Amino acid sequence: MARFIVFDVETPNRKNNRMSAVGITVVEEGKISKEFYSLVNPETDFDYFNVKLTGISKASVKDAPTFPELWQQIEPLFSDGMLVAHNASFDMNVLKNCLLDYGIDWKPYARYLCTVKMGRSLFPDRSHKLNMVCEHFGISLNHHQADSDSHACAEILLRYLEAGAEVKDFIRTCSFKK
Template identity: 70%
Template structure:
């Protein structure tokens, strides 16, 4: 089994072009091996909706690293495994916009898997919201907290793989070219 970098981002506003928190859960050989979490100072405004949803506001991130400061720490993690996220199009696009807006060069593309898309094929006929799947599998979740969400997504992926899911049919590519 390959290595996976499961991640989740929280955003400060509806623009979805900045990160206010990131959670990363590493999987190697079918086992969660490492976890990383950080608040991120998005250097922009917070919508009330996002603050209520995540519990993160401008005061919370006042002393947090900015995305470029944090990227030097997380880039090795983000580069070492197949990326995975729940509703991955959202998380991949936020990552892409952050890299673009801060003029950070990364690789031209990244391969990723979406556990929502996997779930729709593996468990048809049910909701694939993260909290619903966590209830279904008995996974602890503190929803809309990036560390808890990334851990829950990792555990869902492991359940799918233990059930015999073939990831090859779910791999997609996100371009990071401008």
């Protein structure tokens, strides 16, 4: 079985080009093997909506690492497995924008899976909002908290794999070129 790097990001504003938090849950051999969470100083303004949604404000991140500082720590994780997120196009685009905005050269592309797309294929008649999927499967969730969201997404991935989802059918590619 593949190694999956399930992640979730929170953003400070509607531009979605910076992170204010990241949660990472590693799945190996069908089990959660590691978890990581960090606030991120996005070095930009916060929108009221995002602060209300996530509880993360400029004051919350004043002592947190910036994305380039944090990237040195999390890049080995991101480089060592298939990336996975719930509504992955959002999280992948935030990651891409952070890399580009800070001029960080990573790799030309990354393969990833989206648990929303997997769920729509496996269970077309259900809601695929993270909180609704968690409720259906009895997965604990503190929604819009990156650590809880990434953990929940990992649990969902495991349920979908148990239900017979074929990873190869859902692989997408995100380019990290401008």
